[in-house]
Amino acid sequence: MRPKPRLATIEWIDGRVRLIDQTKLPHEFTHKETNDYRELAESIRRLEVRGAPAIGVAGAMGIALAALESDASDLPGLERDVREAAHHLGSTRPTAVNLAWAIERMLATLADPSPTDADRVRDRLVEEARAIFEEDRELSRRIGANGASLLSDGDGVLTHCNAGGLATAEYGTALAVIFAAVEEGKTIRVFADETRPLLQGARLTAWELRERGIDVTLICDSAAASAMARGWVDKVIVGADRIAGNGDVANKIGTYPLALAAREHGVPFYVAAPYSTLDPSLPNGAAIPIEERSPEEVTSLGGQRIAPSGVRAWNPAFDVTPAGLVAAIITDVGVFRAPYETSLFAKKTAPEA
Ligand code: MRU
Secondary structure, three states: OOOOOOOOOEEEEOOEEEEEOOOOOOOOOOEEEEOOHHHHHHHHHOOOOOOHHHHHHHHHHHHHHHHHHOOOOOHHHHHHHHHHHHHHHHOOOOOOHHHHHHHHHHHHHHHOOOOOOHHHHHHHHHHHHHHHHHHHHHHHHHHHHHHHHHOOOOOEEEEOOOOEHHHOOOOEOHHHHHHHHHHOOOOOEEEEEOOOOOOHHHHHHHHHHHHOOOOEEEEOHHHHHHHHHOOOOOEEEEOOOEEEOOOOEEEEOOHHHHHHHHHHOOOOEEEEOOHHHEEOOOOOHHHOOOOEOOOHHHHEEOOEEOOOOOOOOOOEOEEEEOHHHOOEEEEOOEEEOOOOOOOOHHHOOOOOO
16 A cells, blocks of 8 residues: 555644645645634534544634634633634534534533633643544544454455545544555455435545555445445445444444445444544434435535426435444444443543543
């Protein structure tokens, strides 16, 4: 595999946030830069930065921007401004728990009573956002290392949406497992679902795999079961936006039918995610809020209307795969199998620093 320079999905540079505008890929590799948390919130809403761990990092950096922007000289004033920003940022995308998790972690830093000076608290918030970014890089590496042994030399692996470096601070979750297996010397053939309606598979996953010189075949989402029926798919690996306390998994719309097809064809269905994607507060997937996006994302393609005018469309951005269809969940602390209540959730701990 070609050595790759770091893919800086999102970065903190001297009080500003710089991110790759993923809506422009693969045709244009451009960046957006801002010191305004409201603009960053819009970037999250518009999917310029996307993928559960990456929007967690973006949310944390947004809080740090709000703290720097606030002209409050005392702690209550700073806290008021930061909480307002937290509400604004947190309302952008509801399904990926990483966003709420990162914002909560930033607010816990704000609530720490030890520094009494507002400027010191601002510094601490910036440090915490940078720590969340660095930690996410490390989590991806661990997920890759933990999952690589599940893949064998010559495997055909099917993935959905984009759970690569672009969806995290760096390296990825589902794609991290593939990258790590390839780095170990295995040959892996990847089938990338195009991922309607916003084509994260066609635009982003295919691009990341090509950049690394990994064999990738793009398929329509509806071709996945046929690829399995032909015996081309040995494993399915996807990322996750939230994993409920029983192991039910929310991920990009179209993941659930993949898991059903995988069961029918005896193909193991794996989920890869960091601990920040686990949500033990929810008993099962039915409690996971599912984002519904504009119908225009379905009725149009590349800005061009494809459906007759007046036609209604339903556009859930995520679905829930029941835990019973998941062969294993690969995390930064290991590989877990059902029952997830006792295997995975007994182990929800932050990695050691
Ligand atoms: O709507 P998106 O592009 O943010 O959806 C992303 C996904 O569904 C990913 O599979 C998930 O966030 C895991 S990313 C490591």
